[in-house]
Amino acid sequence: MEIALVGLVTLFFAVALYLILSKSIIRMLLGVVVLGNAVHLLIFTIGRLTTEIPPIIPAGTYVPLEGSANPLPQALILTAIVISFALFAFLLVLGYRAYEELDADNTDNMRLAEPEDAPRPPFSY
Template identity: 65%
Template sequence: MEPVFAILVGLFFAAAIYLMLSRITIRIMLGIAILGNAVNLLLFTAGRVTREVPPIIPDGLDTLPAGAANPLPQALILTAIVISFSFLTFLLVLTYRAYQDLETDNTDEMRFAEPRDRPLPPAGY
């Protein structure tokens, strides 16, 4: 099963890089989202994809028993999901704000676009 996931991780990385090299900001954001999913799948695959017993340590033992699942990849994936979601949300707000001010979603046009002359919202808005 690991070779299938390895090929899928490679496809995710390739699609993410292709989308991030685009000039359209929405495609860039989709590429970043796919990149986050590729990293999560990579961590999942690196933690072995076998069914094992839960990592419950009985009293008197200091280490995991043989054949127990490794909880570290699961914790890393949960952390990566939270970080990628917050980063993607920040990028979404930033992209929307840039589109409002510059009236374009093309990064080449953004470099030379003049911001619209409109007042800023009041403080605390």
């Protein structure tokens, strides 16, 4: 099972790299989302996929039992999901505003575009 997930993580990273290197802003944003999902799946895979006992400390002991599950990767993934969703929402609004201002979705056209209400430099001799 872990071998299949490693292959899936590799595929996600390859697709994310391909999308991020694109010239379209929407493709770049989708690449960031796929990259975030690849990292989440990687952390999940690193946290082991074996069936283990829950990480509950029994009464009268101070440490968990031997072979208990590690809850840290799951907590990291939950936190990362929230952060990546907020980052995607911010990037989506930023891309929309750039499209509104520059009337371009392609990064090459954005470099050449000039906002309509951009201040003009004063004429100098």
